[in-house]
Amino acid sequence: MSKRLPPLKTLHTFLVTAEHLNFTRAAEQLHLTQGAVSRQISNLEDYLGYTLFSRQARGLAMTREGEAILPGLQQAFELISTTLQPRASASDALLNIKLPTCAMRWFMPRLQRFQEQYPEQQFAVATTIDHGVQFDQENFAAAVLYCRQPPKGVEAVQLFREHMTPVCIPSLIRPAQPLLQTSDLLHYPLLHPSRDQHDWRQWLLQFNGPALSPARSYQFDTLDLAINAALQGMGVTMGDRTLVEEELQRGTLITPFPDSWMETGFSYYLVYPARHRSQLQPLARWLTDR
Incomplete structure (x- = not known):
């Protein structure tokens, strides 16, 4: 036996x-x-x-x-x-996508434009602060992951690399206290996209900044929340170049230190099981071509 x-x-x-x-x-x-x-x-x-x-x-x-x-x-x-998995035709199946909230501002407008051009494939998006996915346990056809390397056993397409630098609204900077060097950050509230303050610590270490002892600081669970708080004038946050690209172009956010982008080693990936390759490849190609 x-x-x-x-x-x-x-x-x-x-x-x-x-x-x-x-x-x-x-x-x-x-x-x-x-x-x-x-x-x-x-x-x-x-x-x-x-x-x-x-x-x-x-x-x-x-x-x-x-x-x-x-x-x-x-x-x-x-x-x-x-x-x-219940069987469904590739043309009319509704595909669920797991999306971290920090990637919403980049992904959602592009997904909307994709569906306007290719209405035959419909998607439903669930947002989460989780940066993982288990396709054998969760009802998702695809996910956007924030990680150094995508997990093994899935199709993975790199959407963009993370580059971080401090950003804030123009009116936050006081004329009497300009942001000319990293030590000037001590006079402004710092917004932390994570509770461990890792992004700020890594950036300050790379660009010879002071220890973290600002006038005030606020901690958030996601990068998106920190960016929204910065847009409301609460302080200076770390911002990813791709995720705040539109705000930088419009001038609603500025980079006080424009030559200090830090590549963190993390990227955003679109990942999906091989069984959804035919349905997801058009979206993957469309996202990476723009």
Whole structure:
């Protein structure tokens, strides 16, 4: 008799852990404790007779054996997902897209113009502050992801790289206190697109700025919220060149330090499973050609 297969949930835990290479982040996505994820991986390793991950100082690294079984398991879960999907024609199916709120100001006008030219394909957009997607668990045909590298096992098209610099409305800058050098930022409220203040810290480090001790500061959960707060005159925020391009062209936002764009190493990607390639490729080509 053949050896009994491990539970599907254990194999899925392996796939999620392989994506994040971090037990804590995998546990958050799976709504489990870190210990439960670690035990499932340990049980799977006992079943297989070899280790799947090695622990590193900054997380996990996949072993050669883990990398060897990963593609087959991804294909298997993709096949299960495809089999269970309700059948619909490519022309009239409504495709759901998962979109982070920070990308709305760039993506939504372009999607609207695409649908005006190609009305035969309809899309529904769900916004989220989450920067991940699980196509085998969520009812999405595509997603826009903000990441350094897109996950394995999906079609991925790079939309644009992230370049950051401080932005604010022109009227925020007081004539008696101009923004001529980075130390002048200490006199203005800083708006943080994330609670860890990472964007500001990285930019100040790269451009020899002062430590973070401004007059006031405000923290937001998303870049979009911080940009909207800057448009209301609340302070200076980090802004991505592509996401605030229209505001910069209109002059509603300005860059006090125009030669200080920082490439963060992150990009925005349109990703989708191979089964939706024929439906999503026209949109992907249209987005990248403009």
